[in-house]
Amino acid sequence: MTHFIEVFFQAFPLLMDGLKFTLELAIISIIFGLGIGMLIGIFRVYGGKFSYTLSTAYVELIRGTPLLVQLFILYFSLPQIGIHLSPFVASVISFSLNSGAYQAEYIRGAIQSVEKGQMKAAFSIGMTKWQSIRLVIMPQALRKVIPSWTNEFVYLIKYTSLAYLVGVPELTAQGEFAASRNFEFMNVFSGVALVYLFVILIVTWLFSNLEKKVKIPGV
């Protein structure tokens, strides 16, 4: 145990450097993903035929292919047609696109769970469709989506370890680097796992607080 602590603290600075990238990747991607998710989610419920078809195709395409393959296409395949992305940018784009598709499904479900009468009431006082969505439907839908959103963020934090494979020095990559210097694979990767666990527990706690904070009184 003391040996583990010793190795862990030795590797700690490296792991923290990696964690910085991990969190950057996860936070930027969850936010872009939320933007994409809201847009696609709204299109899938309220869109016309064209936007519905397009957004459904997007969701199915992303969900039907592995995240790693999507990342490799962005990082390794695009250069063949002249588009060069840095490892970090390629990762952010692929994670955002991927998370966006999943978030779109959560948001679609949440929108559909808002009572039909809410929209009717919004229309009845003269709101446009867009006003109704923005002022009445989304504030309720987004509250309902927080638990699945927490889940999505947790997945995303873990999935960022895939960025290692295109050379982003994130937490897993730094762990690998630290471990291969002293061959302490057991101890270092246990430490890496603990860091992920710790971060995810904090995130879960933060979001459950957020959920309580924005809860509609009396509901």
Place this chain on the structure above:
Amino acid sequence: MKLLEVRNLKKSYKSKEVLNGISFDMDKTETVVVIGPSGTGKSTMLKCINRLVEPDDGQILLNGMDVMKARKIEKIRQRIGMVFQDFNLFNHLTVLDNVRIGPLKVKKLQKNVATELAMENLKKVGLTSEAKSYPSQLSGGQKQRVGIARALAMNPDLILFDEPTSALDPELIAEVLEVMRKLALDGMTMLIVTHEMGFVREIADRVIFMEKGEIVESGTPEKIFNAPEKERTHQFLAQFTKFGREK
């Protein structure tokens, strides 16, 4: 000019005809009540007037404006209030915000003006003390009164009431009817669908009896309740006396 003119309104769902050519009109300050058996298209007719339900055919004029041909239906809906059977208050907003959101976001009034207007209308329904509550913290009767205040805050030409007391426990009905009675006295133009026959008798300027998507007959409450021309009207109203619902 009539405040509201409805001409030959038709609506069917798939092959089922719900409205089979409804025509009537309303004057300003008039209270018209629509009665009739369940499933005869009363609610559908009401929702066609502000096009929450899209009619198949017919003409609707509000102050001479063609509702069916309106480019921006939301402009017309601002002038037609609606009170729903199941309230449909905005769950995530306080009572004050429920009433204020229309003036504030739709009419784009200044916040203090909208707030004042909202409080004024909450006062009319006796709920200023609940301004900071959320809908789920209210009783059904209170919810419906907020629903009425929300409609009033838009200062509409006409308010449509779609069975406003049908979802309420019996002991909560009176407070809602009381508010509606006051509105009628204040000269609000109201088109009401309800089964509260005692209330209809008391408040209506005119009663329309509807069945199977058609207007069977219409007239003053005295005429409809005491001397209906049509046998169907008589039969329908007889049920209410039988069950003692009429006051």
